[in-house]
Amino acid sequence: MPKAKTPVAEAAAVEEDFALHSLQEALDADKRYKPSKEELLHFYEQMLLIRRFEEKAGQLYGLGLIGGFCHLYIGQEAVAVGLQSALDGSKDSVITGYRDHGHMLAYGIDPKVIMAELTGREAGISKGKGGSMHMFSVEHRFYGGHGIVGAQVSLGAGLAFAHKYREDGGVAMAYFGDGAANQGQVYESFNMAALWKLPIIFVIENNGYAMGTAVKRGSAETHFHRRGTAFRIPGMSVDGMDVLEVRKSAELALEYVRAGNGPVLMELNTYRYRGHSMSDPAKYRSREEVQGVREKRDPIDHAKAELLAMGVTEEALKEVDKRIRAQVAESADFAENSPEPSAPELYTDVLVESY
Amino acid sequence: MAIELKMPALSPTMEEGKLAKWLVKEGDEVSSGTILAEIETDKATMEFESIDEGTVGKILVAEGTEGVKVGTVIAMLAGEGEDVSAVEAPKAAETTEEAPKSDEKKPAESGTANLASDLKTARDPELPRGTNMKTSTVREALRDAMAEEMRRDDRVFVMGEEVAEYQGAYKVTQGLLEEFGPTRVIDTPITEYGFAGIGTGAAMGGLRPVIEFMTFNFAMQAIDHIINSAAKTNYMSGGQMRCPVVFRGPNGAASRVGAQHSQNYGPWYANVPGLVVIAPYDASDAKGLLKAAIRSEDPVVFLENELVYGRSFELPELDDHVLPIGKARIMREGKDVTIVSYSIGVGLALEAAEKLAEEGIDAEVIDLRTLRPLDKETVLASLAKTNRMVVAEEGFPVCSIASEIIAICMEEGFDNLDAPVVRVCNEDVPLPYAANLEKLAIIDADRIIAAVKKVTYK
Numbered sequence: 001m002p003k004a005k006t007p008v009a010e011a012a013a014v015e016e017d018f019a020l021h022s023l024q025e026a027l028d029a030d031k032r033y034k035p036s037k038e039e040l041l042h043f044y045e046q047m048l049l050i051r052r053f054e055e056k057a058g059q060l061y062g063l064g065l066i067g068g069f070c071h072l073y074i075g076q077e078a079v080a081v082g083l084q085s086a087l088d089g090s091k092d093s094v095i096t097g098y099r100d101h102g103h104m105l106a107y108g109i110d111p112k113v114i115m116a117e118l119t120g121r122e123a124g125i126s127k128g129k130g131g132s133m134h135m136f137s138v139e140h141r142f143y144g145g146h147g148i149v150g151a152q153v154s155l156g157a158g159l160a161f162a163h164k165y166r167e168d169g170g171v172a173m174a175y176f177g178d179g180a181a182n183q184g185q186v187y188e189s190f191n192m193a194a195l196w197k198l199p200i201i202f203v204i205e206n207n208g209y210a211m212g213t214a215v216k217r218g219s220a221e222t223h224f225h226r227r228g229t230a231f232r233i234p235g236m237s238v239d240g241m242d243v244l245e246v247r248k249s250a251e252l253a254l255e256y257v258r259a260g261n262g263p264v265l266m267e268l269n270t271y272r273y274r275g276h277s278m279s280d281p282a283k284y285r286s287r288e289e290v291q292g293v294r295e296k297r298d299p300i301d302h303a304k305a306e307l308l309a310m311g312v313t314e315e316a317l318k319e320v321d322k323r324i325r326a327q328v329a330e331s332a333d334f335a336e337n338s339p340e341p342s343a344p345e346l347y348t349d350v351l352v353e354s355y
Numbered sequence: 356m357a358i359e360l361k362m363p364a365l366s367p368t369m370e371e372g373k374l375a376k377w378l379v380k381e382g383d384e385v386s387s388g389t390i391l392a393e394i395e396t397d398k399a400t401m402e403f404e405s406i407d408e409g410t411v412g413k414i415l416v417a418e419g420t421e422g423v424k425v426g427t428v429i430a431m432l433a434g435e436g437e438d439v440s441a442v443e444a445p446k447a448a449e450t451t452e453e454a455p456k457s458d459e460k461k462p463a464e465s466g467t468a469n470l471a472s473d474l475k476t477a478r479d480p481e482l483p484r485g486t487n488m489k490t491s492t493v494r495e496a497l498r499d500a501m502a503e504e505m506r507r508d509d510r511v512f513v514m515g516e517e518v519a520e521y522q523g524a525y526k527v528t529q530g531l532l533e534e535f536g537p538t539r540v541i542d543t544p545i546t547e548y549g550f551a552g553i554g555t556g557a558a559m560g561g562l563r564p565v566i567e568f569m570t571f572n573f574a575m576q577a578i579d580h581i582i583n584s585a586a587k588t589n590y591m592s593g594g595q596m597r598c599p600v601v602f603r604g605p606n607g608a609a610s611r612v613g614a615q616h617s618q619n620y621g622p623w624y625a626n627v628p629g630l631v632v633i634a635p636y637d638a639s640d641a642k643g644l645l646k647a648a649i650r651s652e653d654p655v656v657f658l659e660n661e662l663v664y665g666r667s668f669e670l671p672e673l674d675d676h677v678l679p680i681g682k683a684r685i686m687r688e689g690k691d692v693t694i695v696s697y698s699i700g701v702g703l704a705l706e707a708a709e710k711l712a713e714e715g716i717d718a719e720v721i722d723l724r725t726l727r728p729l730d731k732e733t734v735l736a737s738l739a740k741t742n743r744m745v746v747a748e749e750g751f752p753v754c755s756i757a758s759e760i761i762a763i764c765m766e767e768g769f770d771n772l773d774a775p776v777v778r779v780c781n782e783d784v785p786l787p788y789a790a791n792l793e794k795l796a797i798i799d800a801d802r803i804i805a806a807v808k809k810v811t812y813k
Contacts, residue, residue: 095556124593125593125595126591126592126593127593127594128593129590129591129592129593130591130592130593134591135592136588136591136592136595136596137595138592138595138596143556143559143560143596144588144591144592145592146584147583148579148583151552151579151580151583151584153552154548154549154550154551154553154555154556154580155552155553155556155559155580155584156556157549157553157556158552158553158554158556158557158558158559158560159556159557159559159560160556161556161557161560161562162556162557162560162561165512165538165557165562166561172560184548185546185552188548188549188550188552189549189552189553191544191546191549192544192546192549192550192553195544348594349589349593349594350589350590351589351629351631351728352589352594352597352599352651352652352653353651353652353653353680355631355680355681355725355728
């Protein structure tokens, strides 16, 4: 029989527990953001834009217009849209890995320049020199677009360091997957971010699979939101398929971080409908599993049902869908017909200065 | 039997030090663990502890004495039952290394003794005429470069292991914490991958980080961020996202520290487009190029050398001594042969050139200073003049800077070659610990001289 804890020890334990779980408790007490009709419609449009854009990208890949690696965000739309809707675009910064199209679209970056980057054209956001995995918009404080699994976590901590150093009030948001969550540098960054109270939100997009490895086959602790506990970073487990819960959780996290308390770790439970990349046949999961999520948890269907319940008409939503399809078709057209980079571009941008 | 207390070596590279303070006096009883004295090396003040029991006899070196050679007898200790007053100081001749007592072994000389050089570099002709010069160690020059840039630009900060409160593992950041405070001089935990990423991210976010690696051997843990994150982002973003970060620290062989702490990574980084790689030799170049590196919009790998930190050189007294990146320096003019080198190899090349001059061979010595972008023009112009070349590099021979120089000479200077270019590099083995093997592995002036004779057919 273990000895009973002393009252003091128990109180301390409870307090510690409270600090690490306070955000989760606040979220559990009131899970969903309450949007106006216009706000929800806006979220819906953004999610739909990502879905249609990615479907088109998949199609262009199949036609050979997009090469290399191409990681689609289909199924995960509510995560980027819900989180980024809560950020202050004038000062906060965002960084992610290679599955980055959705995060850029959620920031309102023109789909034409994103699609043109996918097709490797001069008009692309990286002049065609980055490709699907390497896109950036310094103007929007979107810092990429990184191809090495987990690198964006340390880099994001660096962005947070810069916010704190400059005292500009900004918060960095670093997205990474359940696979990246097992990289060593993630924990090095957790340690320093907590030690120095950096203004950063670590966002684990847990889509269930690190490429082909199911979470339970690759992770000893599958509840990723607990992984900050060793560094005294409070965690939150969030339904990443519900844009309103995502938005609400982002507000709680931002309030905590902006108050100077240091980092928060969010686990967004989500799902990707497509393979890891375009070349992944996704044989590691059943068709039924994918179909089940599509039918029961789809973030766009979910938002649509709520919009209808709020009194938005089917016709109005059809109009939205039509408009977005047209926008995506236009961006694909642009991306197919823009010229490739001129040969001298090969040698530009290697270094900024001439020596 | 009285015990001789000798000046201890308190770091792998220490050759002499200052006896800062005696903490015991003649007649004191001491036992193992008693702190006898404080000794200042060029890096730190260290305590010297007794390992024997006894009574302090004669103190032979007064406190405050500078330049006390390692191995010098500094005091005598009388053992149990001995008469302290009868304990004699050893004869003067016996205190030096040259005349060890017959029953004593001479301490093993490190292989990096090969690399020692007392030669002073000539004044850089590029400096404005009439510039006042002062003497400075490379260590001080580097510190001053950082301090000046931090005063000039508040985006500049220094981050690394032991850079702040400890004053730098090699004392390069000495005094910076005091002047700039803990928000700009930041101690990190021992997590190279993580803090290299944080520094790179901070540069992307608009700051000017100077990231110190305790040595570049440890930067292997962080090389992903140096190459994949820092070097490639500007290109991958079509010129949108810059990364003006400086990664700096000691590189190359130190002294008797074994294979994992003794590698020159110059060729590794110089292989990567998107990086600037600088490896200076003397204090003037160290200061002028570090200032340029901090101001550069590009990511810079700045390779220093522990064995050179303590060497003194002439340093110009200019308000703002900034040198151009990507320009080699002719350290010595000559007409018969060109010796190309960089970093610590430059000292050996100059030493070789002096000895060759005595034999009537007039060698030109080029210090590359920047390894990427490489100053081909200066190398090829010298080749056109001398028609013969040796490349001296303290590092592995395979896929080295020497290999690159040779390739450049083949491709662009073939018609000017009167003999094949020869490289003088370390042996192609991990650096051994044993003093004799280390000495065999590392380049020295004699090997450069032999190579020069080969290409001049002497």
